[in-house]
Amino acid sequence: MALPGFETIEEKATISELTKKLSKNRSARLDIEDCTEAMLTVLRILAKSGYNHYLWKSLPDKGKNKVKEFLQLLEINNKNPFTKEQFKAALRTSWTAELIGHLLVKYESEWYADEALSKWNEIDDLFEEEKQQQKTLIEAGLDEWRITELYQRDIAMKKVDEAHEHVKKNWQLEKAQRIKPSLWWQQVAQAQATQTASTDTPALSKLSADGKAWFIHPVAMMDYFSGADIVTYHIYHDGKIEKHIPQEILKGYEQKYKYVYHDKDNNEHEICIADWHTINKKGFNRYPRKTFKYPDHGRVSETKTNVSDGYIVAKAKYENGDIHEWIKKENGVSIYERLTMANGDIAEYGIHDQDGIVWRLYTKQQEEAQLVRMPDSINYESNDVVIKYELKETYRKYTNSDILAGFIGALAEIKENIIVTGSSYEQGSCFPSALHINGQSIDTKYIKKDRNLSDWEKDKEFVNALAKFHFGTFRIGATIYKLFEGISGIINGGTLHDSHLHTENFDFNAIKVIGQFENLN
Template sequence: MKIIKGNANPKAEEKNFYQLSDFIYNLENPLFGKKENEKYIWTLFKKVKNNWKQVSGNIKYGEKVPYTFGEKVVGIPFKIEVHIERKNLFNKNEKVLAATLIVTPRTKNESTIGRVILLNREKANVNTAKFNESLTAEARTSNLVGKEITFYLWEEGAPEDKKYQKPKTAQVDKYGIARVKFILSDYATPQTWMSFFTGDDNVTKKFFVTASYQLKKVTNKTPVTVTDEQQQQQQQQQQPETKKKQSGPIEKLTEIVLIGVEKTAELFDDKTKTPTSIGKAAKQESPSNCICKEQYKDLVWGGKVSCEFRKKVVQICAELWGESRKLEMANGLMAVMKVETWGSFKAHHREGFKSANDNSKDLTISSFHKDSGSKSSRAVGLIQFTQDALEGMNEFPKSTPATKGTQPRYDALNRLKLSYAQMGEIRQLDKVKKYFETAKSKIKTPEDIYLHVFAPEGVGKNDNYLLYTKGTDKYDNNKSVDKNNDGIQRKEILKRYYDSKNEGENYKTSEFSCGIISNNKDIKATDIVTYHIYYTGVIEKHIPRKIKSGYEQKYKYIFHDKENREHEICVTDWHITTRKLPNRRKVYSKPTHSKIISDKNVTEGQTRRRVIYENGDIAEYGSNNGDTFWRLYESTSEQNELVKMPDSVSYVNYSFSGTQRRYTGPSYFAGFLGALAITGLSISTTGSCFREGSCFPSQFHVNGESIDTIYFWNLGNDQKFIDSMKFFHFRERKAGNNPYFKKLKNVNDGGDLHDNHLHCGSFDESKIKVIKE
């Protein structure tokens, strides 16, 4: 008996894989499986007027195939049939039906409540409040603009019939946020009030705020500390020298219920958990040295981006326009990026789209074609980079009479934009800086930042300056801002900027979690750039004023244990190469798209041959999982830094298993060493990437952005190592999908591709504190 494994309710526009499997084999019976000379044929049918109609041009072959359903067919049933073609007893071909599956696509634009928070916006510390103060509840939503969200504030222990009383409602604004205010004292139970008035020191209560839309509910997680001001004052008067701390937690747990969707277990990162209490005097926490909280709390739209993003924006503005004006100009830049990306702040946001919910890794050069065809190109990124902008930055060559308007030129342009889309926000901010560098002396105000993106001719002009006259293309593209029907003036084009900046005041960050708190401020980097790795998870990169001759291309790695003893792990080489793009596609003949400058047979694990092209691309050939193929890794203009993982190191233990992929990112290596140091485990690794950033047979190990390790096949050790990689800032951890891996926590299902190794990637670079002497 065979079955089709796959999502029977796939989301529109998302690629889903479907696999034919023996039902018994699926339960790990080795006697069953694919026979020799069997051919699997997949056919798709659409339900039309109660009949199944075959979808033409959609025949697929193999044990595992992808399907992507469009938004237009949401709610329409489809039937997937798999036939097996094989030789019968008479050595003749026969075709038999093996399995069927009915799938019904669902919309990609599902209405969801993503997160609920409770804050005291009247205080610098938003997580504290007096019992009689007002608290703001916010629900962050998707596809619910204009809808009404109902909020409930309730105390643990309240009877079920009392739990959801006194609801408040709010309409979701254009940014997907609904907010209401609560006076906490209106929602405490009589027993809680009595505890405060009687001076009970052992009060421990939990409060929850829930946001609801139809059957969708989300309860918040981030806590607020609440105190009784009157009782606190009485305590201070009666016991000025022996003030006793009394506390009890208000914890807010997260629970999500979606129609037809399983409960999400790891929606929020552990960093949102903070100590909480409700009592007469809140317990004091140790002070935090988080840079975001000290310096970047007033950045508009800061709540929409990461800690690393905020720091990078302010750093760029300080370098371009000076330390004294960095926040003023950073606010201007944030307002511009909000307008250009419709508030997504995504590197892969494309012109013509109001959201960037797709996965950048799934984009191709055709993703940048406009409706007019392949000889077109959509702008992309945080400030919507256009061809003109890229030419002005010397990122793309200007056209010649021979190349202007040709298909190869458009393909090259869209390939460059694809690299921009896939480089991520932090790296793309360097490109944003490059765009402004040539004009930084002309840009005097935050308004000029906006104009340099939208209308460079308006930079430095007065507000009445006429930018676009009627009858021009630029006027027609912006005529909605012409209120007087007399052409578009500078002040009119700036209205969008002011609207964005003013709205952004409501979205400053209230969560500070960069983790940059040094354990030892006295450490000095001498002679060599050194990574100091602490048992607490902190990683510091110390850069000395002067690097000793011979050490310019080397890094040192040191681990600090619980007793603050230093353990030198290694000194290793680093080098610069060009960043490569990940490539999902296998090809079965050697790529010949560019002039070949090197073609060599190699013996490097599964890699047998490597071809290097004049344009920097690399093609590699070899075998994996019974298939032999080529994979092309396209080169970009962006640089990438790699370190060589030494064959042997001190204090920690690892070894290579059948691989020459012995290069990785410097930060990835630091996190990997930290995980080994705190666990004491000795592990085998299949490495990261090759010297130039390629990584056959893998798609996503390019640029050393992930590290694979062999399982211990011991639940205790495997879980310990997974937890330590998470602790040292690897945000992506993929394991296999057989029953053993279902017992592991803090991993995602990486499919049977990861049945023999753990994949850890997406290292959080914001956790590296750079210290320059």
């Protein structure tokens, strides 16, 4: 059978053979040599899904040895390939769903069997084999846990026996009460051969006598139904950005946003999925008068104690609930301490390039905002689409979700690996800055300096790319400001911005929201 745009596979394994393979995979690990051609085809598609794409890039499409090599790569990277959750996630990507939806597989229908249910009865003999496989697996676990008492091991084996007896009984009921009453294929095929023409009833035709037919995966029909999905930013090559909010949010993805880039040929590229959370916006006080120094802020209830909590290396607590934290020292990171107050205010302490050692105060506001956790890096390449950045020398790894969408669009335009030196902290504060408050701005290193280029053309291109994706203001260092003259939106950022480009003033109204919406920007 040939159908343009579809891949055809003839599955020759019987019901009992397939059941045996699946049973082995549950109790141990299915060797690649045991996979049928249909299994291998699906495995190749899933291997190239977004989750595993970086491992697959160098492997060709065909050959069991290459699929085996891929699985070995997964094992080396301590990943269990294709759990149920990963399989579901892969099917939710349009690229993977489309490929699986374009598979035509020929196999014997489950609605076809003889009166004695011969093909289904073959499964009966597999229960004992599966039981022994599971016992072997459990015995290995008991050995690992050093459980050597015979009575304890006997109890475990007895439980396996009891469970399998229960499964066997249910299987007999399944055959008698569900499978046998559902068998219609053979009867209809026989009637087809002896039917007489009628003007009232259309004639049956082409139903195979052996029960074999071509089947398409129901994922091919997914576009015809509305259902749960993840909130997704669609970023188009021409600068357009849409935020799609489904009627129902997929379970487990309520606090996540997906970012998808559309290239000039209308191909979709899933770039990342980012976690988001809600904060109370922060106001900024450059010169606070209060005392925040430990332990002078109040009565201490828990003295300074070393901790291992991300970039926090020590904590202390005051009786009023205020928490003082000490920050891990890293190259390029200027914050040293933070006081998170029970009223929601945050004071941060460190070194400012112009003001020296200072405290900054970020006061809690009533209005809320959303922040997304930026991936530490994006390293996406597919055909002519290149979207890359790295977070370096910063703990300010949170930004506004709309801003991340615009930034991804600009990255696709420039096709360079951009070094990002931060936006805001998870609470919306942003020491030593005032302008990054609530994730409203992004700092990046100049491309010329990072790449040691001979001119500033790439940096000019990047500013124009950011402007195309709705950023309005760019603070350029005083010593290089004149080199950028003529570009819309640039302002003299003083010597403070000689080391990095500061991008702000995003036009949130440029994003078109499709579906249910609550504006928290």
